[in-house]
Amino acid sequence: MKRGEFLRSLGLSTSTLMAFYCLGTTMTACGSKDDDPNPDPDPNPGGGGGSGITGTTTGTAINFTVDMANSNNTKLKTNGGFIITGDVLVAKTTAGSYIALSKICTHEGNPVAYRSGSNDIFCQTHGSTFSIAGAVTNGPAATPLKTYTVTVSADGNTLTVKA
Numbered sequence: 001m002k003r004g005e006f007l008r009s010l011g012l013s014t015s016t017l018m019a020f021y022c023l024g025t026t027m028t029a030c031g032s033k034d035d036d037p038n039p040d041p042d043p044n045p046g047g048g049g050g051s052g053i054t055g056t057t058t059g060t061a062i063n064f065t066v067d068m069a070n071s072n073n074t075k076l077k078t079n080g081g082f083i084i085t086g087d088v089l090v091a092k093t094t095a096g097s098y099i100a101l102s103k104i105c106t107h108e109g110n111p112v113a114y115r116s117g118s119n120d121i122f123c124q125t126h127g128s129t130f131s132i133a134g135a136v137t138n139g140p141a142a143t144p145l146k147t148y149t150v151t152v153s154a155d156g157n158t159l160t161v162k163a
């Protein structure tokens with residue numbers, strides 16, 4: 001049981017808990033490292049620092065990798081999740097496949113988003129919608145979104161997105 005859970009199980013108020021947390025911090029700072037039987041867990045689990053994105057994410061020569069172990073990219077492990085990096089929207093569809101498209105709406109250039117409920121791309125500015133293949137399904141946009149290829153590494157830990 002973690003410290004917070006234990007204190008909450010005692011029925012203590014939030015302000016009392018904060019006092020305990022502060023006291024705990026002070027005590028930890030004063031004691032030797034060997035005194036703490038429950039050292040704090042890794043504050044950045046699955047991290048590795050940075051965004052987990054390496055390469056070119058803007059312009060015409062899109063070519064980058066996504067580190068799936070990086071905590072910034074955990075949404076891509078869940079069907080229906082997506083991230084936006086640079087000019088590109090990367091999503092894991094409700095069917096579990098990866099797609100990547102320009103995030104720049106072809107109407108007036110505002111950012112689009114993936115909608116898991118309808119498995120499509122939506123621009124909230126004026127309501128344009130696009131299929132996951134980039135085709136316009138509802139205006140005012142009239143031009144498809146640019147799409148990119150997504151390749152999953154054999155171990156599933158890295159996505160490569162290319163123009």
Ligand code: FES
Nearest residue numbers: 105107108123126
């Ligand atoms: S900018 Fe996207 S619909 Fe107008």
